[in-house]
Amino acid sequence: MASNSLSRAELGRIAGPLFVGYILDWGMFGVLSMQVYIYYLAFPKDRVESKTLVYGLYLLETTQTMLFTSSAFRTFATGFRDQASLDQVDTLWFSVPIMSGIIALIAQTSYAYRITVFTKSKYIAGVIILLACVQLGGAIAIGVETKKSILFSRFLKPRSFTTASAAIWEGGSAACNVMIAICMTYYLRRQHQDSSLKQTHVHLTRMIRLTIETGTLTAVIAILTLVLTFLPGRPIYYQASVSFLGKIYSDSIMVAFNSRMKIGSSNTSATAHEVAIPLSQSGGTRGEIVTGFETQVRVTREEVSFPESGVGMTVRITSLSEC
Incomplete structure (x- = not known):
């Protein structure tokens, strides 16, 4: 054809x-x-x-x-x-x-x-x-x-x-x-x-x-x-x-x-082979990604604001490094 x-x-x-x-x-x-x-x-x-x-x-x-x-x-x-x-x-x-x-x-x-x-x-x-x-x-x-x-x-x-x-x-x-x-x-x-x-x-x-x-x-x-x-x-x-x-x-x-990541509240505890990502939605409050491995390095990201609702959020990423 x-x-x-x-x-x-x-x-x-x-x-x-x-x-x-x-x-x-x-x-x-x-x-x-x-x-x-x-x-x-x-x-x-x-x-x-x-x-x-x-x-x-x-x-x-x-x-x-x-x-x-x-x-x-x-x-x-x-x-x-x-x-x-x-x-x-x-x-x-x-x-x-x-x-x-x-x-x-x-x-x-x-x-x-x-x-x-x-x-x-x-x-x-x-x-x-x-x-x-x-x-x-x-x-x-x-x-x-x-x-x-x-x-x-x-x-x-x-x-x-x-x-x-x-x-x-x-x-x-x-x-x-x-x-x-x-x-x-x-x-x-x-x-x-x-x-x-x-x-x-x-x-x-x-x-x-x-x-x-x-x-x-x-x-x-x-x-x-x-x-x-x-x-x-x-x-x-x-x-x-x-x-x-x-x-x-x-x-x-x-x-x-x-x-291995887990999203939860700020009091969430990470276990082995996990990364907990607590995000708080109150103004000026900061969240973290906390690794459950034996190492940590903190890298702060810029603040994200939502002016319509008056909510501000900064995400702090806690990654892996030697303790």
Whole structure:
């Protein structure tokens, strides 16, 4: 099917999912940027490995969003009303499947390491890493097939190899996410039952809740993408969900890191591996971010005033340094 013979309905089936995917990706990138900024302020003395993971993922996500922005501008601005421009794959063969597969591999490997720490066993983590590598292989295969197609209208034609690659990519990702969510929840609950300390109970309860929420969300998005891929007629509706799937992975990692912070009143006490952020809303009162680690450094931020309500607030950030 030539791009210049596409009907309005067929063009809409291509443009709609792309447009929705771009919007969702930009929104999730804003959420990720705020999460990374909070991490930067609160944990300047975190381990080098953790910083490498956080900032490395953010660099990949920034690159992907820039590629999406370039594709969106070419499709909906410079290529406005041009059917051939809309039908062009452009850089989406790389920015969608391959980059999403790489980001998923990094996030899933990170969770596999955490499960190894909890269980003291490498077998479950090995299965998770194997599934992560399988989904990356499927993502690369889909990327190569998309690049060869050049046009979306050609890529959408039924082909057994493309169908199998999509099943491997999205099915492997979904299976890996489900396994991570189940394993993390099970072993955290077991540690929760074995612990007798109240503060440890609170910390583990928060981790269990976050694991269930983020793990379930990533698994649902991956399964939804798999379902959309195999709809009758093979529309590219899956582009809307897979475009921001990588951001879901990165945001879930950042939520896990930033869950060590706790927002509460000024008398809130921080526990190990936590950062308490008390904020008082009385005029001239100051709040603090108090680290629960063994070190502290105080950095005072400027005062934020709200003249309409007569409320002033200064946030003092207490970060990590040697005692």
